[in-house]
Amino acid sequence: MGTARARADSARPGLVDRGLRLLLRSRVLPFVLRLKLNKLLCSGGPPVAYRTDVGGCIYQGMPHNLIDNHVYYLGMYEPAIAEAMRFCVKAMPDLGRCAFVDIGANTGLFTLVGAKLFAxxxxxxxxxxxxxxxEEHIGLNGLESVNLYPLGLGAGQGDLPFIAPSPDNYGTGHFLGTGAGSAGLRLPVASGDQVLQHRSCAIGLVKLDVEGHEPQVLRGLADVLKTDQPVVIMELNTTTKQAFGNIEALMASFPTGYIPLAIRRKKCGFSVERFQWAKKQDNIVVVPAHRRAAFGPVA
Structure with missing residues (x-):
């Protein structure tokens, strides 16, 4: 299974814990059911720090953290995103020669997956x-093809107020708007067009998950979207919908011709369905017109 697997799963869980991991990683059960069982049976999170395999890389998880809880018990956090990334590279092989941009990289789960898929x-x-x-995960795996940026992306350069995440869920950190005042924590931002203007290869895929800051990120990425026309995978929760306001504002953030599709939650594999603004669809993939056929028919 490779070096990463040989060194992974280094924690020594007890019999009950091993049984829970086996149950919750079973592809026989629908993922939504496994999520509910995880919340019911494993809300305390991993009992110890651990190492496991994520996308062929070593991931070092911590106890009492939601994201690391899902990796430990379910095998992955937001597996639909990883499945979508793999699908895109398989269905459009030229993407593998391009760059992957992970905006809101968090502890690096999808950065690790992307490092094995993209140039x-x-x-x-x-x-x-x-x-x-x-940074620790990239160093642990010796990934020289990964470029790390200790900043956020936005509509321009500067710094913005930032709400720190809770210790048990690193995914809750987020920027506030420019009119939110100057008190408290402020962190740097820059436009994606500025930071990536000297990129060595075209951008093929973007993953965007920034808890409501998406409109500003896309505004600052306008030139990259127009020039490289990457596929964009993004979370579209209630907060993000409120930030855009309506579907017209969402699609105005992309060049003409981009098409939104919803990522379906399935027991395994990847598929898309027709995007409906009023329907709860956690993640979407926004596709340039010339890539649309790769996703097949939509129900």
Whole structure:
């Protein structure tokens, strides 16, 4: 299974814990059910720090953390995103020769997956304690193709107020708007067009998950979107929808011709369905017109 697997799963869980991991990683059960069982049976999170395999790389998880809880018991956090990334590279092989941009990289789960799929990776994470874990994972795996940026992306250069994540869920950190005042923590931002203007290869795929800051990120990435026309995978939760306001504002953030599709949650594999603004669809993939056929028919 490779060096990463040989060194992974270094924690020594008890019999009950091993049984829970076996149950919750079973592809026989629908993922939504496994999520509910995880919340019911394993809300305390991993009992110890651990190492495991993520996308062929070593991931070092910590106890009592939601993201690391999902990796430990379920095998992955937001597995639909990783499945979408793998699908895109398989269905559009030229993407593998391009760069992957991970905006809101957090501790590096999708950065690690992307490092094995793309020619290079650009990963952005502004919150220093979380960036330190991201940096640790890249060093632990010796990934020289990954470029790390200790900042967020936005509509321009400067710094913005930032709400630090809770210790048990690093995914809750987020920027506030420019009119939110100057008190408290402020972290640097820059536009993606500025930071990536000297990129060595075209951007093929973007993963975007920044808890409501998406409109500003896309505004600062306008030239990259127009020039490289990457596929964009993004979270679209209630907070993000409120930030855009409506579907017209969402699609105005992309060049003409981009098409939104919803990522379906399945027991395994990857598929898309018709995107509906009013429907709860956690993640979407926004596709340039010339890539649309790769995703097949939509129900």
């Amino acid at each position: 290079c990776v650009h990963a952005f994470e502004p919150y220093p304690p979380v960036f330190a874990r991201l």
